[in-house]
Amino acid sequence: MENHESRLSAIWNWLDQRIGLAPAISLARKKEVPVHKHSIWYYMGGMTLFLYLVQIGTGILLLIYYRPSAEEAYESVQFLMTDVKFGWLVRSIHHWAANLMIFMAFVHLVSVLFMKAYRPPRELTWFSGVILLALALAFGFTGYLLPWNELAFFATRVGTEIVGVFPFVGDFALKIARGGTDVTGATLTRFYGVHVAILPAIGFFFLGLHLLLVQKLGMSVPPSIENSGSPKRAMKFVPDFFLRDAIGWLVAVALLVTLAAFLPAHLGVKADPFAAAPAGIKPEWYFMFMFHQLKLLPAHILGIEGELVGVMAFALGGVFLFLVPFLDRNAARGKPSPLFTWIGIAILAYILIMTWLGYTADPMG
Amino acid sequence: MNRNMTLAAVVAVGLVLCIAPGLFAQDSSDMCIECHRALDSEPLSRQVEQFEVDIHAAAGFGCVDCHGGDASIAGPGGMDPALGFLGAPGGEEIIAVCGRCHSDAEFMRQFNPSLRVDQEAEYWTSRHGQRLAAAGDTAVATCADCHAPHGIRPASDPKSTVYPPNVASTCGRCHDDSARMGTYDIPVDQNEKYARSVHHEALVEGGDISAPTCNDCHGNHGAAPPGISWVGNVCGQCHAVMADQYEQSRHAQTFVEMGMPGCATCHSNHEILEAGDSLLGLGDGAVCAACHTEGDPGGSAAMAMRAGIDSLTVEIDEATAVLHEAEQAGMEVSAAQADMKDSNSALVMGRAAMHSFSPDAVTEALAPGREIAGASLEKGQSALQDLRVRRMGLIASVAIILVLILALVLKIRQIGSGPADSPGRA
Amino acid sequence: MSKPDRPATESRRGFVNWLLGTSAGAFVVSAFYPVARFVVPPLEAESATSSVTLPFGPAEIGTNQGKSFRFGNRPGLLVRTPSGELRAFSAECTHLSCTVQYRTDESRIWCACHNGFFDLTGTNVQGPPPRPLETYDVNVRGDQIVVGLKA
Numbered sequence: 001m002e003n004h005e006s007r008l009s010a011i012w013n014w015l016d017q018r019i020g021l022a023p024a025i026s027l028a029r030k031k032e033v034p035v036h037k038h039s040i041w042y043y044m045g046g047m048t049l050f051l052y053l054v055q056i057g058t059g060i061l062l063l064i065y066y067r068p069s070a071e072e073a074y075e076s077v078q079f080l081m082t083d084v085k086f087g088w089l090v091r092s093i094h095h096w097a098a099n100l101m102i103f104m105a106f107v108h109l110v111s112v113l114f115m116k117a118y119r120p121p122r123e124l125t126w127f128s129g130v131i132l133l134a135l136a137l138a139f140g141f142t143g144y145l146l147p148w149n150e151l152a153f154f155a156t157r158v159g160t161e162i163v164g165v166f167p168f169v170g171d172f173a174l175k176i177a178r179g180g181t182d183v184t185g186a187t188l189t190r191f192y193g194v195h196v197a198i199l200p201a202i203g204f205f206f207l208g209l210h211l212l213l214v215q216k217l218g219m220s221v222p223p224s225i226e227n228s229g230s231p232k233r234a235m236k237f238v239p240d241f242f243l244r245d246a247i248g249w250l251v252a253v254a255l256l257v258t259l260a261a262f263l264p265a266h267l268g269v270k271a272d273p274f275a276a277a278p279a280g281i282k283p284e285w286y287f288m289f290m291f292h293q294l295k296l297l298p299a300h301i302l303g304i305e306g307e308l309v310g311v312m313a314f315a316l317g318g319v320f321l322f323l324v325p326f327l328d329r330n331a332a333r334g335k336p337s338p339l340f341t342w343i344g345i346a347i348l349a350y351i352l353i354m355t356w357l358g359y360t361a362d363p364m365g
Numbered sequence: 366m367n368r369n370m371t372l373a374a375v376v377a378v379g380l381v382l383c384i385a386p387g388l389f390a391q392d393s394s395d396m397c398i399e400c401h402r403a404l405d406s407e408p409l410s411r412q413v414e415q416f417e418v419d420i421h422a423a424a425g426f427g428c429v430d431c432h433g434g435d436a437s438i439a440g441p442g443g444m445d446p447a448l449g450f451l452g453a454p455g456g457e458e459i460i461a462v463c464g465r466c467h468s469d470a471e472f473m474r475q476f477n478p479s480l481r482v483d484q485e486a487e488y489w490t491s492r493h494g495q496r497l498a499a500a501g502d503t504a505v506a507t508c509a510d511c512h513a514p515h516g517i518r519p520a521s522d523p524k525s526t527v528y529p530p531n532v533a534s535t536c537g538r539c540h541d542d543s544a545r546m547g548t549y550d551i552p553v554d555q556n557e558k559y560a561r562s563v564h565h566e567a568l569v570e571g572g573d574i575s576a577p578t579c580n581d582c583h584g585n586h587g588a589a590p591p592g593i594s595w596v597g598n599v600c601g602q603c604h605a606v607m608a609d610q611y612e613q614s615r616h617a618q619t620f621v622e623m624g625m626p627g628c629a630t631c632h633s634n635h636e637i638l639e640a641g642d643s644l645l646g647l648g649d650g651a652v653c654a655a656c657h658t659e660g661d662p663g664g665s666a667a668m669a670m671r672a673g674i675d676s677l678t679v680e681i682d683e684a685t686a687v688l689h690e691a692e693q694a695g696m697e698v699s700a701a702q703a704d705m706k707d708s709n710s711a712l713v714m715g716r717a718a719m720h721s722f723s724p725d726a727v728t729e730a731l732a733p734g735r736e737i738a739g740a741s742l743e744k745g746q747s748a749l750q751d752l753r754v755r756r757m758g759l760i761a762s763v764a765i766i767l768v769l770i771l772a773l774v775l776k777i778r779q780i781g782s783g784p785a786d787s788p789g790r791a
Numbered sequence: 792m793s794k795p796d797r798p799a800t801e802s803r804r805g806f807v808n809w810l811l812g813t814s815a816g817a818f819v820v821s822a823f824y825p826v827a828r829f830v831v832p833p834l835e836a837e838s839a840t841s842s843v844t845l846p847f848g849p850a851e852i853g854t855n856q857g858k859s860f861r862f863g864n865r866p867g868l869l870v871r872t873p874s875g876e877l878r879a880f881s882a883e884c885t886h887l888s889c890t891v892q893y894r895t896d897e898s899r900i901w902c903a904c905h906n907g908f909f910d911l912t913g914t915n916v917q918g919p920p921p922r923p924l925e926t927y928d929v930n931v932r933g934d935q936i937v938v939g940l941k942a
Contacts, residue, residue, distance in 0.1 A: 084829060084833055087829060090826075247773050247774065261759040706865065714903065765817045766818060768814040769817075773811065
């Protein structure tokens, strides 16, 4: 026992001398998380991060068998699902963790918005966070096409169509997005490259920035708690907060394997570019509100193409969300800013209602 | 009386119009068509219209080639019997008119070298032809009754009266008519029965032009009911395996001696339904029961053959269902599913082998199928077993996670630095 | 931590640590077992439904010979015609789905169930089959034969 421990400490010392473990440990020891009635929301970011790590792990495993071409993509996924041991499990977890991650990212963003955690000096944390959400959506959009099934094929066709509505640059941008004038095998290889190389590279940069800023600036305390002068308690990040985080992650793993076993990811019918679009083409749920809104718009608004107006409005909405830390002057000065709370509630209500309408609307309408 | 007068008036007007020179087709050489077209009366004018699509019109033949007379003479003068005008030929005249060209190989070769020239000869051997020749019975079918005079199309034309799917209704024009058939003491339910048969279904609903209709068994120009002893040859044209086996079986001889019509004894003649397994054995709908009983060797042979076929059917259904269930659950069973096709082959062979009326032959034909079905069932069940293992694995891993969560909760409690008793923030 | 250490607490702590260590170990094993099985390639080579690489090469099928193969979960028949050409068909008879075979003596495809014959283009020429056999594309790449659905 003695011998064992002394050997461990020898390894520790060796490493410490070369890479400096002691400062990292002291940094982790020093990190604290404030405790108050809204503390629960501090877990959302960690949950999103954990699911992102699950995505990286399962994604790397899927790469072993996946073949990115129109001829082989569907067949390779089919092979993975039926012949490869636990292939069904890996793919289903990748599928469900993706959905759960985007959901958690939304929850994280909304909680940060309502707790005004974007106030100075955390503007950059907010910016990087919004960019990470956009990247997560791009991950979802590009990944959806990869099994090359009918539903994904037509959803991608509709989804990329949006790029083409922009005046002047639309046609060119569409060609860039699709790797040609239409969704083909070229689109598939393009999306594959974006999904497994470009997005992860950009993602790691912004994720690193995001985590570094969180580490440097510490957790934000909501103004309501700060102003009410309630007892400012805190718990240590290691081990107290971390162990609680771990419980959440384990619950997520249990949920993922259960979903994978009982609701495995479907493969559907192989995409046929020449077939008629099947009824009930739907994007992933997180694009539903935009998809449905664009369907509801009239053909022309004030002489401009309705779709263009809609897309521009969503683009402006994204810019607005991005710039919230600069726009919310009251919060920045530590004053209450109910206006932005109400704007947040309105946006949330709009998204929820549009999503609900999108799923209940008559598919023929 | 009134109608006749109207007709007479119409004809008179037509003649006047025809005689008035240059009023109609100035350069037409066929006055028959000109006049008959102008007649506002059926059927004299309709025949002209029909003839436009007639295969003979397309080959350059005109009215006079069958009816005689002179087409260049306008008015009734062209229809002088002295010019060979026949009017509407009937009975033997029709056969002679058509046969004049259609029995002449030299002549027919100019138009269609592959067309047979024995129709007339065959016709005289048919029941229709014999009645016409022997009894002078003009009510029988001649060429024109089946081939729609003035609108004759080749048998390959879907609008033709002799296009396979149309043949039954063409024959039915006479054979469905009880007044007509009553004089010959022939039943009139053949068409009705045929309409329920598997052959009709294949021909009309399945669109399989090679499926048999009336003429495929009865002959077309030489139409006659198939004889009892050679009905097997008719069916055996397509159902060769069964016919062979039947030929070698003891029934072949026995049925002839008993005056039973071979295949039709069990399968009927016109109302040939899809042969199901229920025909075999001694149960409901089983045809063997007509002669055999449980006690006699034939009866027990029938039951044995039926039992063998039923077992394999059940085994195939069972294996297919298990494999389907496994496939739906995402298990890979395509190899077993491919094997099942051979099992199905064995079942079909067993059903065919039954026509040898030998239980041993049936058992032998079914044997490979039973082996494959058994092996496939095992493969399907082991795939389902894997699925259960999958669910058990899920339960086990969730249990491990729950224990780990419990351990973490205990650890957190033990550390005891939860929010309740933590010191204030530094 | 400021609480006094009693033997009961000590043994409780030991138990919790043991439980934590054991269950964490079991969790790691249960997570890595599927991953390890996943990485090991399956025995059977990849099978695709739109094309299949046959388990035998063009040299193994002589002229005027037929060889059966598996196309997904359906049987197929590869024929080298007397003129040396390779042709592939679904081996499912269009009559009652029996598996057909090549008859060297007849140079035709034969269904044993009801004596149906198909010619070397797959056309039904004799007996009860109502339709021609489904035909597949055959491509020879080096010593591999790849059979695919008609484009």
